Amino acid sequence: MLRRQPAFPGGIVLPAPGWLGRSRLAGDGAAWQLPFASRLSLPLRQGACTPAAAVVRDGEEVVRGQLLARADGAGSVPLHAPASGMVQAIVEQADLAGGTVPVIQLVPWPGDTQEQVVGTALDPASASPAAVLEAIAATGLVDLGGERRPLHARVGAAAGQGVGWLVLNGIGAEPGVAGARATLRTQAAELMAGLRYLLKASGATRVVLAVEPHDEQVARGFMALAAGTLDLFLRVLPPRYPQGADALLLRALADTPAGGVPESAGPWALCVDVATVAEAGRLLPWGLGMTDQVVTLAGGALREPGRYRVPLGTPLRFALAQAGLDPGVARVLGGGPMRGEALASLDAPITKGANAFIAMSQAEAGEPVPAMHCIRCGECLVACPVQLNPAELGLLARRAEYQVMHEKYHLDHCLECGCCNYVCPSRIPLVEQFRAARMQWRRRQQATVGEDAA
Amino acid sequence: MKPGPRGLRLAPAPHLHGGGSVSRLMVHKVIALAPVTVFAVTLFGLAALATLVTAMGACLLAERLSAPRVPPGDGTALLTGLLLGLSLPPALPLWMVAVGGFFAILVGKQLFGGLGGPVFHPALVGRVFLQAAFPTAMAHAWVVPFAGGRASQLPDTSLAMPFLSPGAGYDALGGATPLAAARLGESFPPFVDLWLGTVAGAVGETSALLLLGGGLYLVAVRAADWRIPVALLGAVAALSGLLHGLDPLRHPDAVTALGSGGLMLGAWFFATDPGSAPMTRRGRWVYGVAIGLLVVVIRQFSGQPEGVMYALLLGSALVPHIDRWTQPAPLGWRTPR
Numbered sequence: 001m002l003r004r005q006p007a008f009p010g011g012i013v014l015p016a017p018g019w020l021g022r023s024r025l026a027g028d029g030a031a032w033q034l035p036f037a038s039r040l041s042l043p044l045r046q047g048a049c050t051p052a053a054a055v056v057r058d059g060e061e062v063v064r065g066q067l068l069a070r071a072d073g074a075g076s077v078p079l080h081a082p083a084s085g086m087v088q089a090i091v092e093q094a095d096l097a098g099g100t101v102p103v104i105q106l107v108p109w110p111g112d113t114q115e116q117v118v119g120t121a122l123d124p125a126s127a128s129p130a131a132v133l134e135a136i137a138a139t140g141l142v143d144l145g146g147e148r149r150p151l152h153a154r155v156g157a158a159a160g161q162g163v164g165w166l167v168l169n170g171i172g173a174e175p176g177v178a179g180a181r182a183t184l185r186t187q188a189a190e191l192m193a194g195l196r197y198l199l200k201a202s203g204a205t206r207v208v209l210a211v212e213p214h215d216e217q218v219a220r221g222f223m224a225l226a227a228g229t230l231d232l233f234l235r236v237l238p239p240r241y242p243q244g245a246d247a248l249l250l251r252a253l254a255d256t257p258a259g260g261v262p263e264s265a266g267p268w269a270l271c272v273d274v275a276t277v278a279e280a281g282r283l284l285p286w287g288l289g290m291t292d293q294v295v296t297l298a299g300g301a302l303r304e305p306g307r308y309r310v311p312l313g314t315p316l317r318f319a320l321a322q323a324g325l326d327p328g329v330a331r332v333l334g335g336g337p338m339r340g341e342a343l344a345s346l347d348a349p350i351t352k353g354a355n356a357f358i359a360m361s362q363a364e365a366g367e368p369v370p371a372m373h374c375i376r377c378g379e380c381l382v383a384c385p386v387q388l389n390p391a392e393l394g395l396l397a398r399r400a401e402y403q404v405m406h407e408k409y410h411l412d413h414c415l416e417c418g419c420c421n422y423v424c425p426s427r428i429p430l431v432e433q434f435r436a437a438r439m440q441w442r443r444r445q446q447a448t449v450g451e452d453a454a
Numbered sequence: 455m456k457p458g459p460r461g462l463r464l465a466p467a468p469h470l471h472g473g474g475s476v477s478r479l480m481v482h483k484v485i486a487l488a489p490v491t492v493f494a495v496t497l498f499g500l501a502a503l504a505t506l507v508t509a510m511g512a513c514l515l516a517e518r519l520s521a522p523r524v525p526p527g528d529g530t531a532l533l534t535g536l537l538l539g540l541s542l543p544p545a546l547p548l549w550m551v552a553v554g555g556f557f558a559i560l561v562g563k564q565l566f567g568g569l570g571g572p573v574f575h576p577a578l579v580g581r582v583f584l585q586a587a588f589p590t591a592m593a594h595a596w597v598v599p600f601a602g603g604r605a606s607q608l609p610d611t612s613l614a615m616p617f618l619s620p621g622a623g624y625d626a627l628g629g630a631t632p633l634a635a636a637r638l639g640e641s642f643p644p645f646v647d648l649w650l651g652t653v654a655g656a657v658g659e660t661s662a663l664l665l666l667g668g669g670l671y672l673v674a675v676r677a678a679d680w681r682i683p684v685a686l687l688g689a690v691a692a693l694s695g696l697l698h699g700l701d702p703l704r705h706p707d708a709v710t711a712l713g714s715g716g717l718m719l720g721a722w723f724f725a726t727d728p729g730s731a732p733m734t735r736r737g738r739w740v741y742g743v744a745i746g747l748l749v750v751v752i753r754q755f756s757g758q759p760e761g762v763m764y765a766l767l768l769g770s771a772l773v774p775h776i777d778r779w780t781q782p783a784p785l786g787w788r789t790p791r
Contacts, residue, residue, distance in 0.1 A: 418468030
């Protein structure tokens with residue numbers, strides 16, 4: 001019998017390394033609340049959003065949940081005080097984009113009750129879709145699955161496309177970000193509440209929950225709880241990285257038509273990961289603003305890896321110390337092991353959508369292996385989930401042929417998932433080369449645009 | 455990787471690796487060739503052993519001399535030497551074998567830029583050089599299988615002094631490959647002998663069965679792409695079968711064609727070498743079929759008794775074009791399915 005052609009080619013099956021397994025176990029229960037650091041730093045640019053506009057002044061006292069900055073344009077989200085305390089200063093700090101961004105420095109009151117400001121609640125059954133969308137925007141939520149864009153923008157775009165389905169992504173963009181399993185187990189009620197809000201705002205009517213087999217039991221438990229209240233289907237997909245990426249997940253689901261999931265690969269669904277939906281369901285019924293988020297802290301250099309509820313603006317060093325950071329840590333990743341960036345400093349604050357940090361021990365980081373020449377084995381072509389030719393792109397990158405890379409070899413389609421790098425027997429740092437090539441190409445194009453205008 | 459502030463080390467994503475390496479691929483290939491090598495030494499005795507050792511030694515030495523700073527740990531030179539030795543006639547003068555080994559590494563590999571650079575398989579380049587430079591020796595240094603005294607003494611031709619013709623030495627060997635014999639009007643040996651390998655031929659090409667087993671092992675451990683040998687052997691079988699159907703007296707049948715000459719060695723171990731094969735999956739089908747058709751055409755319609763070597767070279771010469779024609783379209787540009 002011929003096997004069904006998968007909806008996207010390639011991908012890899014990742015074995016769970018020891019430390020990922022540990023964080024999965026540790027992350028099975030509810031998230032542990034982290035205490036407040038002595039000072040919280042809140043950049044007005046959070047996640048992949050445009051900067052918000054501050055509405056507080058230096059020296060102002062604020063209550064937990066109070067608005068610190070309002071959304072400034074559609075790509076921006078409001079920022080709420082993660083703790084009751086005093087705005088010490090608003091300072092300009094360098095950001096990665098090469099400019100500066102204002103950062104609100106907040107000193108929490110020691111010993112305060114930290115009671116949160118409660119806004120106006122909204123009933124999803126009676127409110128209009130526009131009102132629900134506005135309420136979502138007011139929470140300041142961003143996508144917690146790794147994309148980090150404003151949630152209301154995604155939901156609004158889906159409503160504009162008239163999608164019929166909401167895909168509840170229980171797979172996740174990265175291995176080791178132990179979110180879905182624990183959320184399904186401990187936050188079922190919040191998940192269901194969040195779904196009702198998102199369905200109303202997006203106009204979708206049916207929900208499909210996608211998980212990999214190791215989470216099937218937990219997912220079935222959630223299905224049993226939700227039975228009767230929601231039009232909900234469960235789809236268990238064989239493990240494959242990076243099928244948790246939204247675009248690929250929609251394809252994978254569309255290819256297994258059961259329970260009436262449409263086969264078209266067009267924009268038929270709004271794809272949101274479980275952590276985001278649960279957070280929406282936690283905030284919206286009380287009209288709360290986003291003041292903290294669940295972050296997975298994992299890796300062999302932590303004594304207590306697991307899921308932590310971290311107040312926004314907490315310095316990473318403080319959060320890792322709370323999880324028992326070994327001073328001999330070799331490498332700290334912002335994000336998961338496949339796409340996460342190695343951080344040069346632990347002083348940066350945790351911002352919205354930063355859902356995982358991995359502190360690798362010496363043994364996990366290993367010694368650097370020198371790259372050899374490409375032997376043209378073609379493994380990367382087999383592994384690429386978007387059917388690019390990473391080997392050829394790598395050879396072109398060495399010659400700085402950025403134009404050919406983009407125009408003939410479609411580098412703009414690259415997800416930077418790392419599959420090609422993972423399988424390369426010559427250990428060529430392909431993803432690094434592609435990122436550099438994309439940056440150079442963008443810079444060159446901006447330069448030509450500037451010349452044309454002049 | 456440079457140390458960051460406070461001892462943090464930086465490295466590009468991804469931070470996991472599948473564990474594959476070039477030396478692991480080479481180890482798999484050597485394992486896959488082990489049964490053939492043992493069989494060759496049983497069949498042709500000291501002559502085969504000396505040829506293999508000389509070829510590998512020459513390749514390692516050439517690599518050492520030409521790239522003294524590169525550690526030879528990846529095993530590619532050793533594999534090149536092994537493949538060269540396996541593809542040579544057993545009684546070839548050893549100094550010629552050494553020359554072939556040096557040529558394979560220095561010209562076939564290093565002149566093309568070292569590992570990953572060669573357009574043609576280096577061992578094949580070495581063999582072609584020998585074929586061109588010493589046509590008489592390459593055409594006559596065959597040994598009859600299971601010759602008496604093979605385990606205790608080398609044929610006189612093996613020990614011929616450099617640049618001196620061993621002259622009558624070849625006539626004493628008395629071997630002729632089945633393909634060459636068929637060219638002279640003799641009939642093929644029974645296909646059981648062909649497949650078992652108890653016939654005259656190059657050191658490691660005679661046993662189609664053992665080569666097939668080794669090839670299947672390579673495919674099983676993902677050290678070779680199955681598409682190339684399947685396409686290649688399929689094309690050989692199809693075209694041979696067609697020709698045999700048209701003229702059974704002139705053309706051998708498909709089973710004989712598949713079991714004779716260097717076809718199995720070429721299909722499983724030379725054609726699958728990634729350096730001289732296309733990278734795309736569709737391209738590998740094209741490449742395999744092209745070589746397979748060329749093998750039959752050269753064998754049946756040219757002055758050469760055996761065509762695998764030239765077919766492989768011509769196939770490799772097509773690779774840049776095949777790669778260009780078969781670039782995959784990115785996902786979403788065509789509907790899947």
